[in-house]
Amino acid sequence: MEMLDSPFFELSPIAMWLEDFSEVKKQFDLWRSQGVEDLLGFLQQDESRILECARKIKLLKVNSKTLELYQAKDFEHLYQNLDLIFKEDMSKTHIKELLALWNGETHFSNSAVNYTLTGERLDIQLKGIVLPQHEHDLSLLLITTENITSYIEACRLEEKSRHLAEARFTYSPTSLWVEDFSRIKIKLDQLRDLGIEDFSTFLDVHGDFINDCIKDIVMIDVNQATLELFGAPTKEVLFKNLHKVFAQEMIQTFREQLIELWNGNIHHQREAVNYALDGSIRHVLLQFTVFPDYLDNWGMVQVALTDITARKKAEKYLEYLGKHDVLTKLYNRSFYTTEINRLQRNRQRPVSCIFMDMNSLKAINDSLGHDAGDSVLQRIGNVLNQLVQQTPYSACRIGGDEFVVLLPGADEAALQNCLQSLEELLLVDNQFYSSQPILLSIGSATNQDGESMEDMLKRADMAMYQNKRNYYLTNNRRKPTLNNI
Structure with a gap:
């Protein structure tokens, strides 16, 4: 005791x-x-x-x-x-x-x-x-x-914090990836030890280095938003199909990321292109960061992908609207003016052009309504778009019923071939819409030695208006003659 x-x-x-x-x-x-x-x-x-x-x-x-x-x-x-x-x-x-x-x-x-x-x-x-x-x-x-x-x-608080962090990761509306970049850091450190200073040039010479680094990325985890963004039912399915997600565009994006990391930017962002498993495109804003506790080895990094596909589509559509006429799908007058200035500056020669003005549009609008007039304008747009497809030429609607085709690099012979193609396309369209044929007054020109773009365009415009005057003077409803000056 x-x-x-x-x-x-x-x-x-x-x-x-x-x-x-x-x-x-x-x-x-x-x-x-x-x-x-x-x-x-x-x-x-x-x-x-x-x-x-x-x-x-x-x-x-x-x-x-x-x-x-x-x-x-x-x-x-x-x-x-x-x-x-x-x-x-x-x-x-x-x-x-x-x-x-x-x-x-x-x-x-x-x-x-x-x-x-x-x-x-x-x-x-x-x-x-x-x-x-x-x-x-x-x-x-x-x-x-x-x-x-x-x-x-303290343990309960730590567990609560851990559960909260896991919940934030799992249920974040932003696509989150946790990855291991430690092998990539080793590679970059080895290059520094070898005395490499111009990393960008090194990548230009050794393109296979980028692919090797991509293979060294270890995927640790992704959240639910990632699966939804890329249309994957499970993480396992996603990881087995990463080649579909990143495709060829990843090479350039990852090259830029490697340069950022080489320069010490362990927190950076850029836009990138990925793909869902069904092949549909995903434009994303990629935000990369190395976790604080892994700054020495990059053993854990986070990649956040914000889906900006809708924004990109909107931007593309706004850009399209800025250059195109909505009704005819042709380029608009703004694009036409910009293109003329570009051709004038780079002094590309020869350059040809075709000016067109639709006959009797007002009569159609007055008798049949503006919907009928719009329908004819849309047909002209289809014809001209077919005319310039797979060529360096551009077709523009520069007024209500005025159209111009610009033909950079086209000499007199190429211009005549284009006019012949236009006549054939109009013939086919008018046969299909025989009750409402397209009637155009047309003038064309090819620039002469020492002639300015402005003077060449004026010659084609004058030829078109002469053709139009003749049409109304004679009241001839047949297809007008193609004039070339």
């Missing part, structure tokens, strides 16, 4: 309990004599047996740290209120102690929840030891209850 009187027991900074389990030992012996072998199963059959054993434990002594921890005035105060300390269901905790002692173990340890006498929750680490010379009857055990509430709360 030396432990009962030991000064070390009283002065210990950890709460200590001396307890007598001898009655528990007798209960064990009784159960064994009754044939019990599987104590765990036996106790789980009737959990009241656990509480029965707990009541057989005798509390002999506690130290002052125990009284302090549980806010008890003295031993008697503590002893009379043990039900407050152990008010939680102790079955799951106590069963571990019983199993350890049943199996002849002299040490046991587990975590539990206790309460102070004022109701404050305590997370404790409970450790027990059968003191020497008491193994045969378990009449003296030393129990310590270390307060680990702060530690457990």
Whole structure:
């Protein structure tokens, strides 16, 4: 009984309990004599047996740290209120102690929840030891209850933060990729060690280096938004089809990323082109960052992809509207003016042009309505678009019923071929719409030596108007003659 009187027991900074389990030992012996072998199963059959054993434990002594921890005035105060300390269901905790002692173990340890006498929750680490010379009857055990509430709360907070971070990743509306770039960093460091300074030129010479780096990327995880963006049912399916997602456009994008990383820009962004698994295009804003704890090896980086496909389509459509006439799908006057200035500046010669003006558009609008007039204009647009397709030529609507075809690089012979093609296309269209044929006044020209673009265009315009005057003077409804000056 030396432990009962030991000064070390009283002065210990950890709460200590001396307890007598001898009655528990007798209960064990009784159960064994009754044939019990599987104590765990036996106790789980009737959990009241656990509480029965707990009541057989005798509390002999506690130290002052125990009284302090549980806010008890003295031993008697503590002893009379043990039900407050152990008010939680102790079955799951106590069963571990019983199993350890049943199996002849002299040490046991587990975590539990206790309460102070004022109701404050305590997370404790409970450790027990059968003191020497008491193994045969378990009449003296030393129990310590270390307060680990702060530690457990920190663990709970950490787990909560981790779950929150995982939720933010998983359910973020932005496509997120977690990747391992450590092998790429090793490659770049090796190049620096070799004395490479002009990395851009190195990539120009060693194009295979980019492909090698792409192969070295290790995909760690993606979130749900990524699967939805690329139309993948699972992560496994996505990872098996990354070659479809990144395709050929990735080479240039990744080349630019490598240059950013070489220059020390571990946080950067750029626009890129990816593809969904069904082949549809995905324009994305790519934002790359190396996680703070991995700055030394790039072992974990995050790539965020924001879907800007709709924005790109809108921008493309606005750009189209800025250069095209919506009704005829031809280039508009703004494009025509810009193209004339471009041809004038680069002094490309020869240049030819064809001016056209539709006859009787007002009469059609007045008699049949503007929808009928628009329909004829659309037909002209279709004809001229067919005329210039797969050529460097451009067809423009520069007024309500005025059209111009610009033919850079076309000499007199090429111009005549184009006029012949135009006549054939008009013939086919008018045969199909015989009740409402397209009637055009046409003039054309090819620039002469030393002639300015402006003068050449004026000659073609004058030829067209002469043709138009002749048409109305003679009131000839047949297709007008193609004039060339």
